Amino acid sequence: MEMREGRSRRIPDTTIRRLPAYLRVLELTHADRITSVALGKAAGYSSEQVRKDFAYFGAFGTRGVGYEVAFLVREIRRILGIDQGVKVMVVGAGHLGTALVRYTQNNRGDAKVVAVVDVNPAVIGTSIGSLVVEDARDLERLVHERQITMAVLTVPDYAARAAAERLADAGIRAILNFAPVSVLTERPEVIVKNIDLMLELQALAYFVKGGAPGEAEDLEA
Amino acid sequence: MEMREGRSRRIPDTTIRRLPAYLRVLELTHADRITSVALGKAAGYSSEQVRKDFAYFGAFGTRGVGYEVAFLVREIRRILGIDQGVKVMVVGAGHLGTALVRYTQNNRGDAKVVAVVDVNPAVIGTSIGSLVVEDARDLERLVHERQITMAVLTVPDYAARAAAERLADAGIRAILNFAPVSVLTERPEVIVKNIDLMLELQALAYFVKGGAPGEAEDLEA
DNA sequence: TCCTGTGAACATTTTCACAGCA
DNA sequence: TGCTGTGAAAATGTTCACAGGA
Numbered sequence: 428m429e430m431r432e433g434r435s436r437r438i439p440d441t442t443i444r445r446l447p448a449y450l451r452v453l454e455l456t457h458a459d460r461i462t463s464v465a466l467g468k469a470a471g472y473s474s475e476q477v478r479k480d481f482a483y484f485g486a487f488g489t490r491g492v493g494y495e496v497a498f499l500v501r502e503i504r505r506i507l508g509i510d511q512g513v514k515v516m517v518v519g520a521g522h523l524g525t526a527l528v529r530y531t532q533n534n535r536g537d538a539k540v541v542a543v544v545d546v547n548p549a550v551i552g553t554s555i556g557s558l559v560v561e562d563a564r565d566l567e568r569l570v571h572e573r574q575i576t577m578a579v580l581t582v583p584d585y586a587a588r589a590a591a592e593r594l595a596d597a598g599i600r601a602i603l604n605f606a607p608v609s610v611l612t613e614r615p616e617v618i619v620k621n622i623d624l625m626l627e628l629q630a631l632a633y634f635v636k637g638g639a640p641g642e643a644e645d646l647e648a
Numbered sequence: 649m650e651m652r653e654g655r656s657r658r659i660p661d662t663t664i665r666r667l668p669a670y671l672r673v674l675e676l677t678h679a680d681r682i683t684s685v686a687l688g689k690a691a692g693y694s695s696e697q698v699r700k701d702f703a704y705f706g707a708f709g710t711r712g713v714g715y716e717v718a719f720l721v722r723e724i725r726r727i728l729g730i731d732q733g734v735k736v737m738v739v740g741a742g743h744l745g746t747a748l749v750r751y752t753q754n755n756r757g758d759a760k761v762v763a764v765v766d767v768n769p770a771v772i773g774t775s776i777g778s779l780v781v782e783d784a785r786d787l788e789r790l791v792h793e794r795q796i797t798m799a800v801l802t803v804p805d806y807a808a809r810a811a812a813e814r815l816a817d818a819g820i821r822a823i824l825n826f827a828p829v830s831v832l833t834e835r836p837e838v839i840v841k842n843i844d845l846m847l848e849l850q851a852l853a854y855f856v857k858g859g860a861p862g863e864a865e866d867l868e869a
Numbered sequence: 870t871c872c873t874g875t876g877a878a879c880a881t882t883t884t885c886a887c888a889g890c891a
Numbered sequence: 892t893g894c895t896g897t898g899a900a901a902a903t904g905t906t907c908a909c910a911g912g913a
Contacts, residue, residue, distance in 0.1 A: 447850035490873045490912045508857030526743035538849040600856040628759040629668035635821040636729030711890045711895045
Protein backbone atom coordinates (compact mmCIF):
# COMPACT_ATOMS: atom_id res chain seq x y z
CA MET A 428 0.00 0.00 0.00
CA GLU A 429 1.06 3.59 -0.59
CA MET A 430 1.19 5.90 2.35
CA ARG A 431 2.54 9.21 3.42
CA GLU A 432 2.87 11.00 6.74
CA GLY A 433 3.14 14.68 6.04
CA ARG A 434 5.64 15.60 8.70
CA SER A 435 8.29 13.28 10.06
CA ARG A 436 9.12 9.87 8.64
CA ARG A 437 6.72 7.65 6.79
CA ILE A 438 5.11 5.11 9.09
CA PRO A 439 5.34 1.47 8.00
CA ASP A 440 2.03 -0.27 7.43
CA THR A 441 3.18 -3.06 9.66
CA THR A 442 3.62 -0.63 12.52
CA ILE A 443 0.07 0.63 12.11
CA ARG A 444 -1.26 -2.89 12.18
CA ARG A 445 0.54 -3.59 15.44
CA LEU A 446 -0.77 -0.51 17.25
CA PRO A 447 -4.26 -1.93 17.87
CA ALA A 448 -2.68 -5.00 19.44
CA TYR A 449 -0.59 -2.84 21.75
CA LEU A 450 -3.67 -0.81 22.56
CA ARG A 451 -5.59 -3.88 23.63
CA VAL A 452 -2.81 -4.97 25.97
CA LEU A 453 -2.52 -1.49 27.45
CA GLU A 454 -6.25 -1.22 28.05
CA LEU A 455 -6.15 -4.48 30.01
CA THR A 456 -3.10 -3.48 32.05
CA HIS A 457 -3.55 -2.39 35.64
CA ALA A 458 -0.06 -0.96 36.08
CA ASP A 459 0.70 2.69 35.42
CA ARG A 460 3.87 1.90 33.54
CA ILE A 461 5.02 -0.81 31.20
CA THR A 462 8.32 -1.70 29.56
CA SER A 463 8.81 -2.58 25.92
CA VAL A 464 9.71 -6.10 26.99
CA ALA A 465 6.47 -6.62 28.92
CA LEU A 466 4.31 -5.00 26.26
CA GLY A 467 6.03 -6.91 23.50
CA LYS A 468 5.61 -10.20 25.30
CA ALA A 469 1.90 -9.62 25.92
CA ALA A 470 1.23 -8.45 22.39
CA GLY A 471 3.38 -11.11 20.77
CA TYR A 472 6.19 -8.97 19.36
CA SER A 473 9.83 -8.30 20.19
CA SER A 474 10.79 -5.43 22.49
CA GLU A 475 12.85 -3.79 19.75
CA GLN A 476 9.81 -3.86 17.55
CA VAL A 477 7.76 -2.14 20.21
CA ARG A 478 10.34 0.58 20.79
CA LYS A 479 10.86 1.15 17.09
CA ASP A 480 7.13 1.38 16.47
CA PHE A 481 6.66 4.07 19.10
CA ALA A 482 9.82 5.89 18.09
CA TYR A 483 8.26 6.64 14.71
CA PHE A 484 5.91 8.99 16.50
CA GLY A 485 8.43 10.56 18.85
CA ALA A 486 10.03 9.74 22.18
CA PHE A 487 7.14 8.21 24.12
CA GLY A 488 9.03 6.58 26.93
CA THR A 489 11.42 7.31 29.76
CA ARG A 490 14.87 5.72 29.69
CA GLY A 491 15.48 3.37 32.52
CA VAL A 492 11.79 3.31 33.34
CA GLY A 493 9.45 2.45 30.48
CA TYR A 494 6.23 3.91 29.11
CA GLU A 495 3.29 5.56 30.87
CA VAL A 496 0.30 3.36 30.08
CA ALA A 497 -2.27 6.19 30.10
CA PHE A 498 -0.13 8.35 27.86
CA LEU A 499 0.49 5.51 25.45
CA VAL A 500 -3.21 4.70 25.23
CA ARG A 501 -4.06 8.31 24.43
CA GLU A 502 -1.32 8.57 21.82
CA ILE A 503 -2.20 5.33 20.05
CA ARG A 504 -5.85 6.26 19.91
CA ARG A 505 -4.96 9.64 18.52
CA ILE A 506 -2.57 8.18 15.94
CA LEU A 507 -5.13 5.64 14.76
CA GLY A 508 -7.77 8.35 14.63
CA ILE A 509 -10.11 6.52 16.97
CA ASP A 510 -9.92 9.06 19.78
CA GLN A 511 -13.23 10.53 18.63
CA GLY A 512 -14.70 7.10 18.01
CA VAL A 513 -15.31 5.59 14.60
CA LYS A 514 -18.79 4.91 13.32
CA VAL A 515 -19.37 1.64 11.55
CA MET A 516 -22.26 0.16 9.58
CA VAL A 517 -22.74 -3.59 9.37
CA VAL A 518 -24.31 -4.58 6.07
CA GLY A 519 -26.03 -7.94 6.28
CA ALA A 520 -27.70 -9.15 9.46
CA GLY A 521 -27.21 -12.88 9.00
CA HIS A 522 -25.29 -15.03 11.44
CA LEU A 523 -22.00 -13.38 10.65
CA GLY A 524 -23.35 -9.84 10.80
CA THR A 525 -25.13 -10.59 14.05
CA ALA A 526 -21.99 -12.05 15.57
CA LEU A 527 -19.96 -9.01 14.62
CA VAL A 528 -22.51 -6.55 15.98
CA ARG A 529 -22.65 -8.37 19.28
CA TYR A 530 -18.91 -8.58 19.43
CA THR A 531 -18.43 -4.84 19.03
CA GLN A 532 -21.12 -4.19 21.63
CA ASN A 533 -19.22 -6.28 24.13
CA ASN A 534 -16.04 -4.37 23.60
CA ARG A 535 -15.14 -0.79 24.28
CA GLY A 536 -16.21 1.88 21.88
CA ASP A 537 -13.08 2.49 19.87
CA ALA A 538 -15.07 1.49 16.83
CA LYS A 539 -18.79 1.58 17.31
CA VAL A 540 -21.41 -0.09 15.15
CA VAL A 541 -24.19 2.48 14.82
CA ALA A 542 -26.28 0.80 12.12
CA VAL A 543 -27.11 -2.68 10.85
CA VAL A 544 -29.03 -3.10 7.62
CA ASP A 545 -30.45 -6.03 5.71
CA VAL A 546 -32.71 -6.58 2.70
CA ASN A 547 -34.77 -9.35 4.29
CA PRO A 548 -38.17 -8.04 5.52
CA ALA A 549 -38.25 -10.83 8.09
CA VAL A 550 -35.09 -9.53 9.68
CA ILE A 551 -35.71 -5.79 9.42
CA GLY A 552 -37.04 -4.50 12.71
CA THR A 553 -35.56 -7.25 14.85
CA SER A 554 -33.03 -6.37 17.52
CA ILE A 555 -29.41 -7.28 17.91
CA GLY A 556 -28.47 -6.17 21.39
CA SER A 557 -29.31 -2.49 21.52
CA LEU A 558 -29.54 -2.04 17.76
CA VAL A 559 -32.51 -2.55 15.47
CA VAL A 560 -31.90 -3.95 12.00
CA GLU A 561 -32.89 -1.33 9.43
CA ASP A 562 -33.89 -1.52 5.79
CA ALA A 563 -30.95 -1.68 3.41
CA ARG A 564 -32.87 0.68 1.12
CA ASP A 565 -32.06 3.41 3.63
CA LEU A 566 -28.34 2.71 3.50
CA GLU A 567 -27.35 6.03 1.94
CA ARG A 568 -29.51 8.07 4.28
CA LEU A 569 -28.16 6.27 7.35
CA VAL A 570 -24.56 6.76 6.27
CA HIS A 571 -25.11 10.49 5.88
CA GLU A 572 -27.28 11.07 8.93
CA ARG A 573 -25.01 9.16 11.29
CA GLN A 574 -21.76 10.20 9.65
CA ILE A 575 -20.61 6.63 9.18
CA THR A 576 -17.15 6.23 7.68
CA MET A 577 -16.52 2.50 7.71
CA ALA A 578 -18.56 -0.60 6.87
CA VAL A 579 -18.41 -4.31 7.48
CA LEU A 580 -19.79 -6.32 4.60
CA THR A 581 -21.37 -9.65 5.51
CA VAL A 582 -23.82 -10.21 2.66
CA PRO A 583 -23.85 -13.28 0.37
CA ASP A 584 -21.19 -13.19 -2.32
CA TYR A 585 -23.61 -12.52 -5.16
CA ALA A 586 -24.76 -9.35 -3.43
CA ALA A 587 -21.37 -8.13 -2.25
CA ARG A 588 -20.23 -6.15 -5.26
CA ALA A 589 -23.40 -4.12 -5.57
CA ALA A 590 -23.54 -3.43 -1.85
CA ALA A 591 -19.92 -2.29 -1.88
CA GLU A 592 -20.61 0.08 -4.76
CA ARG A 593 -23.51 1.61 -2.88
CA LEU A 594 -21.34 2.04 0.21
CA ALA A 595 -18.63 3.69 -1.86
CA ASP A 596 -21.17 5.99 -3.54
CA ALA A 597 -22.56 6.90 -0.14
CA GLY A 598 -19.12 8.08 0.92
CA ILE A 599 -17.86 5.18 3.02
CA ARG A 600 -14.07 5.31 3.23
CA ALA A 601 -13.17 1.78 4.26
CA ILE A 602 -14.80 -1.64 4.04
CA LEU A 603 -14.02 -4.85 5.86
CA ASN A 604 -15.26 -7.44 3.38
CA PHE A 605 -16.15 -10.94 4.54
CA ALA A 606 -17.62 -12.02 1.21
CA PRO A 607 -15.33 -14.25 -0.84
CA VAL A 608 -15.31 -11.97 -3.87
CA SER A 609 -13.21 -8.92 -4.60
CA VAL A 610 -15.10 -5.65 -4.54
CA LEU A 611 -14.43 -2.06 -5.62
CA THR A 612 -11.28 -2.92 -7.54
CA GLU A 613 -11.83 0.23 -9.60
CA ARG A 614 -12.34 2.53 -6.61
CA PRO A 615 -8.94 3.32 -5.14
CA GLU A 616 -10.47 5.95 -2.88
CA VAL A 617 -12.08 3.25 -0.75
CA ILE A 618 -9.85 1.02 1.33
CA VAL A 619 -10.96 -2.59 1.19
CA LYS A 620 -9.67 -5.23 3.53
CA ASN A 621 -10.75 -8.77 2.71
CA ILE A 622 -11.20 -11.48 5.29
CA ASP A 623 -11.81 -14.86 3.78
CA LEU A 624 -12.10 -17.97 5.89
CA MET A 625 -11.47 -20.43 3.09
CA LEU A 626 -8.30 -18.66 1.97
CA GLU A 627 -6.98 -18.65 5.52
CA LEU A 628 -7.71 -22.33 6.03
CA GLN A 629 -6.02 -23.25 2.77
CA ALA A 630 -2.90 -21.28 3.63
CA LEU A 631 -2.81 -22.85 7.09
CA ALA A 632 -2.98 -26.28 5.51
CA TYR A 633 0.37 -25.70 3.84
CA PHE A 634 2.08 -24.92 7.11
CA VAL A 635 0.46 -27.90 8.78
CA LYS A 636 1.61 -30.24 6.09
CA GLY A 637 5.11 -28.79 6.06
CA GLY A 638 5.35 -29.65 9.71
CA ALA A 639 6.39 -26.03 10.20
CA PRO A 640 5.68 -24.82 13.72
CA GLY A 641 4.95 -21.36 15.03
CA GLU A 642 2.37 -18.63 15.06
CA ALA A 643 1.09 -17.55 11.69
CA GLU A 644 0.11 -14.32 13.39
CA ASP A 645 -2.43 -11.72 12.79
CA LEU A 646 -3.98 -10.71 9.68
CA GLU A 647 -2.49 -8.87 8.26
CA ALA A 648 -5.78 -10.84 8.80
CA MET B 649 7.54 -17.25 10.48
CA GLU B 650 10.31 -19.78 10.04
CA MET B 651 10.02 -22.18 7.21
CA ARG B 652 12.01 -24.62 5.19
CA GLU B 653 11.39 -26.49 1.95
CA GLY B 654 13.57 -29.55 1.92
CA ARG B 655 14.56 -29.54 -1.71
CA SER B 656 14.79 -26.47 -3.89
CA ARG B 657 14.55 -22.91 -2.62
CA ARG B 658 12.65 -21.79 0.45
CA ILE B 659 9.16 -20.61 -0.40
CA PRO B 660 8.20 -17.16 0.92
CA ASP B 661 5.26 -17.09 3.28
CA THR B 662 3.73 -14.37 1.19
CA THR B 663 3.71 -16.66 -1.82
CA ILE B 664 1.88 -19.34 0.13
CA ARG B 665 -0.74 -16.86 1.22
CA ARG B 666 -1.38 -15.84 -2.39
CA LEU B 667 -1.80 -19.38 -3.69
CA PRO B 668 -5.34 -19.82 -2.31
CA ALA B 669 -6.36 -16.57 -4.01
CA TYR B 670 -4.99 -17.81 -7.33
CA LEU B 671 -6.73 -21.11 -6.78
CA ARG B 672 -10.10 -19.45 -6.34
CA VAL B 673 -9.70 -17.49 -9.56
CA LEU B 674 -8.63 -20.59 -11.45
CA GLU B 675 -11.56 -22.65 -10.16
CA LEU B 676 -13.94 -20.00 -11.44
CA THR B 677 -12.25 -19.71 -14.83
CA HIS B 678 -13.86 -21.33 -17.84
CA ALA B 679 -10.88 -21.02 -20.14
CA ASP B 680 -8.30 -23.80 -20.48
CA ARG B 681 -5.39 -21.41 -20.32
CA ILE B 682 -4.64 -18.20 -18.49
CA THR B 683 -1.80 -15.69 -18.61
CA SER B 684 -0.03 -14.24 -15.60
CA VAL B 685 -1.52 -10.85 -16.48
CA ALA B 686 -5.10 -12.14 -16.45
CA LEU B 687 -4.63 -14.22 -13.33
CA GLY B 688 -2.88 -11.40 -11.54
CA LYS B 689 -5.59 -8.94 -12.42
CA ALA B 690 -8.35 -11.23 -11.21
CA ALA B 691 -6.57 -12.11 -7.99
CA GLY B 692 -5.40 -8.59 -7.31
CA TYR B 693 -1.65 -9.00 -7.79
CA SER B 694 0.91 -8.02 -10.40
CA SER B 695 1.80 -10.36 -13.24
CA GLU B 696 5.44 -10.50 -12.11
CA GLN B 697 4.27 -11.59 -8.71
CA VAL B 698 2.23 -14.39 -10.23
CA ARG B 699 5.11 -15.62 -12.38
CA LYS B 700 7.58 -15.43 -9.53
CA ASP B 701 5.25 -17.30 -7.19
CA PHE B 702 4.82 -20.19 -9.60
CA ALA B 703 8.48 -20.21 -10.54
CA TYR B 704 9.38 -21.18 -6.97
CA PHE B 705 7.85 -24.56 -7.67
CA GLY B 706 9.23 -25.06 -11.16
CA ALA B 707 8.38 -24.02 -14.68
CA PHE B 708 4.60 -24.27 -14.71
CA GLY B 709 3.84 -22.29 -17.83
CA THR B 710 4.52 -22.20 -21.52
CA ARG B 711 6.40 -19.21 -22.93
CA GLY B 712 4.39 -17.21 -25.34
CA VAL B 713 1.21 -18.96 -24.24
CA GLY B 714 0.49 -18.93 -20.52
CA TYR B 715 -0.52 -21.51 -17.95
CA GLU B 716 -2.81 -24.54 -18.22
CA VAL B 717 -5.65 -23.90 -15.78
CA ALA B 718 -6.26 -27.54 -14.89
CA PHE B 719 -2.58 -28.19 -14.33
CA LEU B 720 -2.22 -25.10 -12.16
CA VAL B 721 -5.22 -26.09 -10.05
CA ARG B 722 -3.77 -29.54 -9.44
CA GLU B 723 -0.35 -28.17 -8.58
CA ILE B 724 -1.60 -25.50 -6.18
CA ARG B 725 -3.80 -27.99 -4.39
CA ARG B 726 -0.90 -30.37 -4.10
CA ILE B 727 1.47 -27.67 -2.86
CA LEU B 728 -0.98 -26.48 -0.23
CA GLY B 729 -1.64 -30.05 0.81
CA ILE B 730 -5.36 -29.81 0.22
CA ASP B 731 -5.47 -32.32 -2.63
CA GLN B 732 -6.64 -34.98 -0.18
CA GLY B 733 -9.01 -32.57 1.56
CA VAL B 734 -8.44 -31.07 4.98
CA LYS B 735 -10.68 -31.89 7.89
CA VAL B 736 -11.72 -29.04 10.14
CA MET B 737 -13.54 -28.79 13.46
CA VAL B 738 -15.50 -25.69 14.37
CA VAL B 739 -15.46 -25.11 18.12
CA GLY B 740 -18.36 -22.94 19.24
CA ALA B 741 -21.74 -23.04 17.49
CA GLY B 742 -22.84 -19.48 18.13
CA HIS B 743 -23.63 -17.04 15.37
CA LEU B 744 -20.05 -16.89 14.20
CA GLY B 745 -19.50 -20.63 14.28
CA THR B 746 -22.77 -21.22 12.48
CA ALA B 747 -21.89 -18.69 9.79
CA LEU B 748 -18.53 -20.31 9.20
CA VAL B 749 -19.97 -23.82 8.99
CA ARG B 750 -22.55 -22.71 6.47
CA TYR B 751 -19.95 -20.84 4.50
CA THR B 752 -17.71 -23.86 4.13
CA GLN B 753 -20.69 -26.01 3.15
CA ASN B 754 -21.49 -23.63 0.33
CA ASN B 755 -18.01 -23.82 -1.05
CA ARG B 756 -16.06 -26.67 -2.54
CA GLY B 757 -14.41 -29.19 -0.33
CA ASP B 758 -10.83 -28.01 -0.25
CA ALA B 759 -11.26 -27.64 3.49
CA LYS B 760 -14.20 -29.46 4.93
CA VAL B 761 -15.80 -28.90 8.30
CA VAL B 762 -16.51 -32.41 9.62
CA ALA B 763 -17.48 -31.53 13.20
CA VAL B 764 -19.04 -28.67 15.16
CA VAL B 765 -19.04 -28.74 18.93
CA ASP B 766 -20.47 -26.57 21.68
CA VAL B 767 -20.88 -26.73 25.45
CA ASN B 768 -24.47 -25.44 25.48
CA PRO B 769 -26.99 -28.30 25.91
CA ALA B 770 -29.61 -26.20 24.14
CA VAL B 771 -27.47 -26.12 21.02
CA ILE B 772 -26.09 -29.65 21.06
CA GLY B 773 -28.13 -31.83 18.74
CA THR B 774 -29.36 -29.02 16.53
CA SER B 775 -28.43 -28.98 12.86
CA ILE B 776 -26.35 -26.57 10.84
CA GLY B 777 -26.90 -27.59 7.26
CA SER B 778 -25.92 -31.23 7.07
CA LEU B 779 -23.99 -31.25 10.36
CA VAL B 780 -25.28 -31.84 13.86
CA VAL B 781 -23.74 -29.89 16.72
CA GLU B 782 -21.98 -32.29 19.07
CA ASP B 783 -20.99 -32.11 22.70
CA ALA B 784 -17.71 -30.31 23.31
CA ARG B 785 -16.91 -32.97 25.91
CA ASP B 786 -16.34 -35.34 22.99
CA LEU B 787 -13.83 -33.01 21.34
CA GLU B 788 -10.82 -35.30 21.76
CA ARG B 789 -12.68 -38.37 20.57
CA LEU B 790 -14.00 -36.56 17.50
CA VAL B 791 -10.58 -35.22 16.57
CA HIS B 792 -9.11 -38.71 16.70
CA GLU B 793 -11.96 -40.60 15.08
CA ARG B 794 -12.33 -38.20 12.17
CA GLN B 795 -8.65 -37.41 11.83
CA ILE B 796 -9.19 -33.70 12.13
CA THR B 797 -6.06 -31.58 11.75
CA MET B 798 -7.30 -27.99 11.92
CA ALA B 799 -9.81 -26.10 14.05
CA VAL B 800 -11.70 -22.83 13.92
CA LEU B 801 -12.17 -21.31 17.36
CA THR B 802 -15.32 -19.22 17.80
CA VAL B 803 -15.96 -19.48 21.53
CA PRO B 804 -16.23 -16.50 23.92
CA ASP B 805 -12.89 -15.01 24.90
CA TYR B 806 -12.96 -16.34 28.46
CA ALA B 807 -13.24 -19.87 27.11
CA ALA B 808 -10.76 -19.56 24.25
CA ARG B 809 -7.52 -20.40 26.00
CA ALA B 810 -8.78 -23.60 27.60
CA ALA B 811 -10.42 -24.73 24.37
CA ALA B 812 -7.22 -24.08 22.45
CA GLU B 813 -5.22 -26.13 24.95
CA ARG B 814 -7.60 -29.03 24.56
CA LEU B 815 -7.34 -28.82 20.79
CA ALA B 816 -3.56 -28.78 21.01
CA ASP B 817 -3.54 -31.75 23.40
CA ALA B 818 -5.86 -33.62 21.05
CA GLY B 819 -3.32 -33.23 18.27
CA ILE B 820 -4.74 -30.38 16.23
CA ARG B 821 -1.99 -28.81 14.13
CA ALA B 822 -3.44 -25.39 13.30
CA ILE B 823 -6.09 -23.10 14.74
CA LEU B 824 -7.89 -20.16 13.22
CA ASN B 825 -8.74 -18.13 16.30
CA PHE B 826 -11.57 -15.60 16.20
CA ALA B 827 -11.49 -14.87 19.94
CA PRO B 828 -9.79 -11.59 20.86
CA VAL B 829 -7.23 -13.20 23.14
CA SER B 830 -3.94 -14.85 22.31
CA VAL B 831 -3.87 -18.59 22.79
CA LEU B 832 -1.21 -21.29 22.90
CA THR B 833 1.68 -18.87 23.08
CA GLU B 834 3.75 -21.64 24.68
CA ARG B 835 2.92 -24.26 22.10
CA PRO B 836 5.07 -23.61 19.06
CA GLU B 837 4.01 -26.92 17.53
CA VAL B 838 0.53 -25.56 16.85
CA ILE B 839 0.11 -22.84 14.25
CA VAL B 840 -2.29 -20.15 15.41
CA LYS B 841 -3.70 -17.53 13.11
CA ASN B 842 -5.69 -14.81 14.83
CA ILE B 843 -8.53 -12.96 13.18
CA ASP B 844 -9.77 -10.05 15.23
CA LEU B 845 -12.45 -7.72 13.95
CA MET B 846 -11.74 -4.89 16.37
CA LEU B 847 -8.04 -4.86 15.52
CA GLU B 848 -8.83 -4.74 11.83
CA LEU B 849 -11.30 -1.92 12.22
CA GLN B 850 -8.86 0.12 14.28
CA ALA B 851 -6.07 -0.31 11.76
CA LEU B 852 -8.44 0.64 8.93
CA ALA B 853 -9.35 3.81 10.82
CA TYR B 854 -5.78 5.02 10.49
CA PHE B 855 -5.79 4.67 6.74
CA VAL B 856 -9.18 6.34 6.48
CA LYS B 857 -8.04 9.31 8.51
CA GLY B 858 -4.77 9.59 6.61
CA GLY B 859 -6.82 9.91 3.44
CA ALA B 860 -4.65 7.16 2.10
CA PRO B 861 -6.33 5.28 -0.70
CA GLY B 862 -5.91 1.71 -1.89
CA GLU B 863 -6.56 -1.86 -0.97
CA ALA B 864 -5.40 -2.96 2.42
CA GLU B 865 -5.51 -6.51 1.08
CA ASP B 866 -5.64 -10.04 2.31
CA LEU B 867 -5.73 -10.98 5.99
CA GLU B 868 -3.29 -12.19 6.22
CA ALA B 869 -6.94 -12.24 7.52
C1' DT C 870 21.79 0.29 36.48
C1' DC C 871 17.91 -0.16 33.64
C1' DC C 872 15.46 0.55 29.73
C1' DT C 873 14.62 3.72 25.76
C1' DG C 874 15.96 5.45 21.17
C1' DT C 875 18.30 4.55 16.96
C1' DG C 876 21.86 3.85 13.24
C1' DA C 877 23.46 -0.02 10.87
C1' DA C 878 23.29 -4.74 9.43
C1' DC C 879 20.41 -8.12 7.93
C1' DA C 880 16.39 -10.36 5.95
C1' DT C 881 12.49 -10.47 3.21
C1' DT C 882 9.53 -9.11 -0.47
C1' DT C 883 8.39 -6.60 -4.63
C1' DT C 884 9.41 -4.50 -8.92
C1' DC C 885 12.21 -3.99 -12.92
C1' DA C 886 14.15 -5.34 -17.09
C1' DC C 887 15.12 -8.47 -20.26
C1' DA C 888 16.79 -13.06 -22.00
C1' DG C 889 14.79 -17.12 -24.01
C1' DC C 890 11.57 -20.35 -25.66
C1' DA C 891 7.07 -21.76 -28.11
C1' DT D 892 5.74 -12.02 -31.44
C1' DG D 893 3.92 -12.95 -26.87
C1' DC D 894 4.42 -14.41 -22.56
C1' DT D 895 7.23 -17.02 -19.19
C1' DG D 896 11.31 -17.35 -16.14
C1' DT D 897 14.71 -14.98 -13.57
C1' DG D 898 18.76 -12.36 -12.08
C1' DA D 899 19.43 -7.69 -10.31
C1' DA D 900 17.79 -3.53 -8.16
C1' DA D 901 14.75 -1.31 -5.14
C1' DA D 902 11.76 -1.14 -1.39
C1' DT D 903 10.19 -2.64 2.84
C1' DG D 904 10.56 -4.64 7.29
C1' DT D 905 13.15 -6.75 11.37
C1' DT D 906 16.97 -7.57 14.40
C1' DC D 907 21.26 -6.23 16.33
C1' DA D 908 24.11 -3.60 19.12
C1' DC D 909 24.95 0.04 21.72
C1' DA D 910 24.92 5.02 23.01
C1' DG D 911 22.68 7.84 26.35
C1' DG D 912 19.35 9.77 29.62
C1' DA D 913 16.66 8.97 34.09
